[in-house]
Amino acid sequence: FTLFDVLKASDQNRFSNSVRLQKLGVVLKMGLFVEGEMGPTDNEMETISVSLILKDVELNASLLMAMDQDLMGELKLGSILDTDYMISCLLSTIHSVGLSEFVMDIGDIEEFSISGFISEDTNKNIQSMTEAILSEYKPLVLSAIPAFTSKTIRPILHGILQVFVDTARDDGACPEPDSSLDGILDFRDLLLSEERALELLGRGGSPYGDLFRLLYNFLEEMMSKADKDGLSELNVLLSSLTERQSGKGGDLYYPGDLFKQDLDVALNGLNAAIELGVSDLRVSNIDSFGSPVKVLQPVKEGSSLLNNTALMGFGPDPFRTEFRLLIKGKGDEVEVHNDLVLGLSLENVGILIQVLVQIAAQPFLNFPLQDALNLQCWLATATTPTLDKYGIRDGEPDSGLVLKSLALAVAEASLDIECISCSSPLIVEMA
Numbered sequence: 477f478t479l480f481d482v483l484k485a486s487d488q489n490r491f492s493n494s495v496r497l498q499k500l501g502v503v504l505k506m507g508l509f510v511e512g513e514m515g516p517t518d519n520e521m522e523t524i525s526v527s528l529i530l531k532d533v534e535l536n537a538s539l540l541m542a543m544d545q546d547l548m549g550e551l552k553l554g555s556i557l558d559t560d561y562m563i564s565c566l567l568s569t570i571h572s573v574g575l576s577e578f579v580m581d582i583g584d585i586e587e588f589s590i591s592g593f594i595s596e597d598t599n600k601n602i603q604s605m606t607e608a609i610l611s612e613y614k615p616l617v618l619s620a621i622p623a624f625t626s627k628t629i630r631p632i633l634h635g636i637l638q639v640f641v642d643t644a645r646d647d648g649a650c651p652e653p654d655s656s657l658d659g660i661l662d663f664r665d666l667l668l669s670e671e672r673a674l675e676l677l678g679r680g681g682s683p684y685g686d687l688f689r690l691l692y693n694f695l696e697e698m699m700s701k702a703d704k705d706g707l708s709e710l711n712v713l714l715s716s717l718t719e720r721q722s723g724k725g726g727d728l729y730y731p732g733d734l735f736k737q738d739l740d741v742a743l744n745g746l747n748a749a750i751e752l753g754v755s756d757l758r759v760s761n762i763d764s765f766g767s768p769v770k771v772l773q774p775v776k777e778g779s780s781l782l783n784n785t786a787l788m789g790f791g792p793d794p795f796r797t798e799f800r801l802l803i804k805g806k807g808d809e810v811e812v813h814n815d816l817v818l819g820l821s822l823e824n825v826g827i828l829i830q831v832l833v834q835i836a837a838q839p840f841l842n843f844p845l846q847d848a849l850n851l852q853c854w855l856a857t858a859t860t861p862t863l864d865k866y867g868i869r870d871g872e873p874d875s876g877l878v879l880k881s882l883a884l885a886v887a888e889a890s891l892d893i894e895c896i897s898c899s900s901p902l903i904v905e906m907a
Contacts, residue, residue: 554653
C-alpha cells in the first residue's frame with residue numbers, strides 16, 4: 477500500500493475510500509477436462525493458471541449507507557468478535573446500502589500469462605499469443621479500464637452487494653456476548669492462533685472469536701515487512717492516518733494552548749506573579765520506524781503481559797517533538813518574559829516496553845461500539861487495584877495497568893531553542 481484512506485465520511489450517508497498499491501497480483505486456477513479419442517476412459521485433467529500482475533493501481537469507491545446510529549451504537553463488542561456473525565450483526569443496523577462510485581486506474585500491466593497445459597507446445601503458443609495481444613492493445617486497455625470499471629463493473633458489484641446484504645440479513649442472528657467468559661482477558665487467546673496460544677500456555681479454542689486475531693495477523697505482517705531502505709511498511713499506514721489529522725503524513729499537530737497556568741508565589745520575601753504556558757505541539761516523522769516492529773506481543777509468563785519493541789527515528793529524518801513555551805514572571809525586583817520554541821530531535825531510538833494490561837472479560841465483551849473512541853470507557857474495563865486510605869496500592873502491586881519495564885537507547889539527540897521573545901540572557905545564548 478502507498479495509500480490506505482478508507483471509510484472517510486464525505487457526507488452524512490456516504491463513505492469515500494481511496495487505496496493505492498504498488499502492485500496487485502491475481503492468480504486464477506481452473507481445471508480443464510479433455511476427453512480423449514478413446515472415449516471417457518481416456519480423460520486428462522489440466523490445471524490452468526491465469527496470472528495477472530498490475531502496477532500502480534489506484535482504486536476510488538464510494539459507499540452509500542443508511543444506518544441506524546442508535547442500533548449500531550448499542551451493538552456489543554462481544555457480539556462481533558466472531559466474523560461468522562459480525563456481518564449479520566452489522567447488517568441488522570443498516571436500512572440500505574449501495575455502491576455509488578467504483579473507479580480503478582492502472583499504471584501498467586506487468587504480466588499476463590496463461591500456463592499449465594500438459595502440452596509444452598500449447599503453453600508456448602498461448603504465451604506467444606498473450607504477449608502479442610498485450611503488446612498491441614495494452615495502451616487501449618489501460619485507457620479503457622477507468623470507464624469500464626465505472627460503467628460496467630460498478631453496477632454488477634452494486635447488485636451483488638444488494639443480494640449479499642439481503643441474504644446475510646436473513647440468514648444469521650446477532651448473538652449476545654458469551655456470559656460464561658469471566659475473569660481476566662487472556663491476550664494470548666484474543667490475538668493469536670489456537671496453536672500459538674497453546675504454545676504460550678493459553679487456553680486455545682478461540683474463546684474470543686477470530687476478529688482480533690485477523691486484525692493482529694494483518695498488523696504483524698505489515699510490521700515485519702521492510703522497504704529497500706529498511707523502513708517498516710507500518711509507516712505507510714501511520715503516514716495515511718496522521719495526514720488526516722495534520723495535513724502532513726507522519727506529523728501530528730495540536731495548535732493552540734495545551735497548558736496554561738497563572739501562579740502567585742510568595743516565598744521567603746519573594747513575591748511574584750508567574751505565567752506558564754505550552755502551546756502549538758507538533759510531533760514529526762512518526763512514520764520513521766525501522767523493521768521489524770513488534771507491538772502487543774503476548775508472552776508465556778502471563779495472560780496480561782504484552783511486549784513492545786521498536787526502532788524509531790530510523791532513516792534520513794529524526795523523530796522530532798517541538799512546542800511553544802511561555803515563561804512570564806513579574807516580581808518586586810525582577811521581570812522575566814521568555815517566549816520560545818523548544819525542539820527535541822532523536823535518531824535511532826531503540827524502545828523496549830513491557831506492560832501489564834489486566835482487562836475484565838465481561839466489561840470488554842459487553843463494551844458498546846458507541847464508546848469505541850472514548851479512552852475513558854476503555855480504561856474503565858481495566859481491573860481496579862485496591863488502594864489504602866492514602867491512595868497507595870494495597871496488597872498485590874501489579875494489577876490493572878502497570879508499566880513493568882521500559883528501556884530506551886538513543887544513538888543521537890539534539891535540543892534546539894528558537895527565541896520569539898526572550899529576556900533571559902542564558903536562554904538567548906543557548907538559542
